[in-house]
Amino acid sequence: MAKSTRSASPAINSSPISSQDIELGDSKQEIVHTETRNESLAAHHKWKVSATGGDTAMALFNSPTDVREAIDPKEERKLVRKIDWMILPYLSVCYAFFYIDKTTLSYAAIFNIRADLNLVGTEYSWLSSIFYFGFLAWAFPTNFLLQRFPIGKYLGANIFMWGFFLMLQACARNFAELAALRALSGAAEACADPAFMLITSMWYTRRQQPIKIGLWYTANGVGIALGGLLGYGIGNIRGSLPSWKYEFLIIGALCCIWGVVMFFLVPDSPVTAKRLSLHEKKLAVERLRENQTGVENKTLKPYQIREAFLDYKLYLFFLIALMQSIVNGGISNFGTIIIKGFGFSTLVTTLMQVPYGVLIAISILICVFLNDRLPPNNRCLMIILFLLPNITGAFGLRFVPLDQRVGRLICYYLTGPINASFVLLLSLQTANTAGHTKKVVTNAMLFLGYCVGNIAGPFFYKTDQSPTYSLGIWSMIFAHLLEVVIVFVLRFLLQRDNAKRDVLQGIDRGRADREILEEHEKDLDASAFGDLTDRENLNFRYIY
DSSP: OOOOGGSOOOOOOOOOOTTTTTEEETTTTEEEEOOOOOOOHHHHHHHHHTTTTGGGGGOOOSSHHOOOOOOHHHHHHHHHHHHHHHHHHHHHHHHHHHHHHHHHHHHHHHHHHHHHOOTTTTTHHHHHHHEEEEEEHHHHHHHHHHHOOOOHHHHHHHHHHHHHHHHHGOOOSHHHHHHHHHHHHHHHHHHHHHHHHHHHHHHHTTTTTHHHHHHHHHHHHHHHHHHHHHHHHHTOOOOOSSSHHHHHHEEEEEEEEHHHHHHHOSSSOOOTOSSSSHHHHHHHHHHGGGGGGOOOOSSOOOOHHHHHHHHHHHHHHHHHHHHHHEEEHHHHHHHHHHHTTOOOOOOHHHHHHHHHHHHHHHHHHHHHHHHSSSOOHHHHHHHTTTHHHHHHHHHHHHHTTTTTTHHHHHHTTTTHHHHHHHHHHHHHHHTOOOOOHHHHHHHHHHHHHHHHHHHHHGSSOOOOTTHHHHEEEEHHHHHHHHHHHHHHHHHHHHHHHHHHHHHHHOOOOOOOOOHHHHHHHHHHHTTTSSSSTTTOOOTOOOOO
């Protein structure tokens, strides 16, 4: 478990600057200095100013000096284990259901839903994409509702509704009815990933976030493997209904049950968690001081919305998510069809997804393990490293001959590690965005890119190109190569911004004496829970 790393933070010898002290425009910052005050009055003043629109975490404390709690490493490890059991199992199981849900249509396709509902032309591709139209339409409203309502309760209610709409899909009699229900399912799921990211950022340090995101995202691979086993089992049901109807009913019912579990058991924040004592709540919040991103703020701040849309990071995160999801949208909906095109039977095709899911889970765990043990600021490089198997697999699917079934199957499996790179993308977004309203907006934009990519992806897979889908495979190759370029650009810009802040504050990174570090601790006290954005708070340093 990562220990507190405050002493390794860059030394800052000027005070943090609030939103009233900085004006942003045309990439320039005008700093307005307040009158000099004595040190104790200054600290008290900073606390009171930030408290007017600050973080919910401040409800636990009375003053800046009260905020600082000495953290014993053994006590912290015990607390983190307790937090892990409070958060990770619920998110992991939920995320497994997410991917099972995304593949239900794929399994329904090999269980003859296309023939039963008379789907013709591009209607199946539209069913794959319409889910994300619902997601897209509800992305911003649901993110703002996440800020207003208790996050655990809101998430649980949405998961229940998502399972309910999935069950109703078994009643669909034609394309129109199924399309409407899939759009509603997409709207219900729109809060899920943003909620998971907010929950992770309010409970874990920036150093820990990739590992924790990786652990719940690993359930993505478990969901694929479990979906294959469920598909095989459901395919062997000999009842009065077609197999694809049982697929929707069984998985939808399981999701409804889990939504109820999450509604009652997932805590809304470290400040209100019933299973933590007051001392544990304070320690849980104190651990997050170095993040400089706060815990939560229920006030919608228009200036943070404006700043988010003026920040280049928002657009780069959107583009990276777009490229990733063009690949995901195609391969998740046409993966089983591609495998069946290798000559396997329907039931064997469902089982072939099991090793694919296991490979995804293993690649995510390896990725976050390596990232945690590498020197800081290697996340962008790790994203690119874990795109290389996907690029190799995409070229293989395009050029390996059709009669080489084993070779083509291996190439298909190599497309799995893209999930590991997506985990690090999520951790980059949570680590590099501060200000709760700004986080909400940036989350929404990242998942808008996710939606648009998943909408577009299936349309590159033309029915008349089955089972090779040459256009679809070329879309994967192009998206991957463009993503590599965008990630390099993001890394360069974040590194440049850190250097500019060092110069602006007169920081010499070669100096790390005790006096400088103590001054930095005082600055962290004042800015950690003021709900400042990453551009307002000059103590903030980007991770790249």
